[in-house]
Amino acid sequence: MKLFLDTANTDEIREAMTWGVIDGVTTNPTLVAREGRDFHHLLAEICQLVPGPVSAEVISTTAAEMVAEAQVLAAVGAQVVIKVPMTPAGLQATTKLKELGIKTNVTLVFSFNQALLAAKAGAAFISPFLGRLDDLGHDGVALISQICVIFRGYNLQSQVIAASIRHPLHVVQVASAGANVATIPFTVLKSMFKHPLTDLGVERFLADWQAAKRPGK
Numbered sequence: 001m002k003l004f005l006d007t008a009n010t011d012e013i014r015e016a017m018t019w020g021v022i023d024g025v026t027t028n029p030t031l032v033a034r035e036g037r038d039f040h041h042l043l044a045e046i047c048q049l050v051p052g053p054v055s056a057e058v059i060s061t062t063a064a065e066m067v068a069e070a071q072v073l074a075a076v077g078a079q080v081v082i083k084v085p086m087t088p089a090g091l092q093a094t095t096k097l098k099e100l101g102i103k104t105n106v107t108l109v110f111s112f113n114q115a116l117l118a119a120k121a122g123a124a125f126i127s128p129f130l131g132r133l134d135d136l137g138h139d140g141v142a143l144i145s146q147i148c149v150i151f152r153g154y155n156l157q158s159q160v161i162a163a164s165i166r167h168p169l170h171v172v173q174v175a176s177a178g179a180n181v182a183t184i185p186f187t188v189l190k191s192m193f194k195h196p197l198t199d200l201g202v203e204r205f206l207a208d209w210q211a212a213k214r215p216g217k
Contacts, residue, residue, distance in 0.1 A: 001175045004053070004161065004183035008032045008042060012186040013049050024052035026127075026163070026183040028083065028107070029059055040076060047077030055105045055125070057083035058093075066093035067100075074102045081125060083107045086114045091121040098122035105161065115147045119158040125181070130174070131164030140164070141173040148178035168192050 002023040105125035106118035130140025162174035
């Protein structure tokens, strides 16, 4: 399973890239707005930092406007993937963008039917939001599993991005469910490093090493 970083913060991306574990980045209008920067300049900088897919979301509401906006965003970098909403206009744009050779990531997916429609329209990636489903008392991981099983059974080519990841357990669960990608916030990525036995082991090794170096030993 690939790991994407769900952020538009270049400091977070730089640090995460030094760990050698990030395969791509996803952004959305909310994440971009937090940075208070020109979107196209920010996207270009992210593309310089990340060799893998970088999702950039359109904010238009009609298919024609989405396609026009997508073409401008795609010109920023070869790895740009256009995020479009799971709407009739979004799928119309997805179909057109596939014809133009521009990859899409259909976002705001909350059901299998939506995922199937996005795959049929030619989406390269599909982003089911499991965390938001969990917030409403639904089983988001079960949806990821259902999509992955049926897509593989019918050889549908769209990659499933498990989105709206809330905590490290979600990462384990979506990997077990067969997701192609988990896109995770920086805070969750950092917490994946943590285990109390690892911290205790490091402390003990260092303490034993210092004791062994004391005079008279």
